[in-house]
Amino acid sequence: MNSIDAAAFLRLLQLVSPALPVGAYSYSEGLETLVQSNRLPDAVTLEHWLTQELHYGAIRLETAVLTRIYECASTGDLTRLSYWNQWLSAFRETEELRQQSWQMGRSLLRLLQGLGSRESGVGNEEQRNGLGEWVETCGETCHFVTAFGLATVYWQIDLPAATLGYLHSWASNLVNAGVRLIPLGQTQGQQVLLNLYPSLAQTATSALNLKDDEWWSCNWGWTISSMNHETLYSRLFRS
Structure with missing residues (x-):
């Protein structure tokens, strides 16, 4: 691994880290409803549910949109960038x-702007100008997958690595939610994540x-659980 590849790899690790201050840890995406209704009582059912989502659910299309966002940002096509971001709003x-x-998405864009200041040493003047155009194009309704795609272009992370990193970040967040909700032991949670690796790779390639x-x-099962989340008697995760 040369120095350029190492830098891109480290930036990807930072982008998918649970320490990234975008608030992902506060959401369960309907998982809390499923646990309270006893549909996910253990590690086996959690792994099965996440596997089905990877193969057939919305996350598969989200990741496909990431590839389009990446292309738009790389070529400077702001019109298509706006189109795909609006498509995501309709898709939710x-x-x-x-x-x-x-x-x-807003949190990640603000973070990129902060890290992209002249004092931070990240990005040159042209890249910072491009980041400003992206922010202006997407505005307050910038989706997380849009911001993630922009971040990977800005930080010069290649697309295959970006797609796999995005999926791993999604799976890690929901496995951690399962650890707290079901609850599972930390080792069980890590085993679930490890077992998801083939599905993560397959979905990234797809x-x-x-x-x-x-x-x-x-x-639809995930959608219904998300719709019912705000009506739960008690909630650990944000609605």
């Missing part, structure tokens, strides 16, 4: 999921090659 099936995505006429998903 519940207000809770939409608000989560907007909040995390997203890179997904054609426009192959865009479909089936995640």
Whole structure:
């Protein structure tokens, strides 16, 4: 690994780290509803649910959109960038999921702007100007996957690594939610995440090659659980 590759790899690790201050840890994306309704009582059912989401759910299409966002940012196509960000708003099936995505996206953009200052030493003047145009294009309704795609272009992370990193970040957050909710032991949680690796790799590869006429998903169970989350008697995670 040369110095350029090492720098990009370290930036990817920072981008997918649980310490990234975007608030991902405060959301369960409907997982809390499923646990309280006893649909996810153990590690086996949690792993099965997440595997099905990776193969058939919305996260598969989110990752495909990431590849489009990456291309738009790389080529400076602000019109298509705006289109895909608006497409994500239409794609969200519940207000809770939409608000989560907007909040995390805004947080990541603000972070990128802070890290992109002249004093930080990240990015040159041209890159900082490009970041400003992206922020202006997406505004307050920038989705997290949009901001993630912009961040990977800004930090010069290659697309295959970015897609896999995005999926790993999603899975890690929900496994950690399962550890707290079910609850699971830390070792059990890490085993679930390890068992998801083949599905993560398969979904990342699929997203890179997904054609426009192959865009479909089936995640109504996840959607209903998200819609019912705000009506739970008690909640650990944010609505």
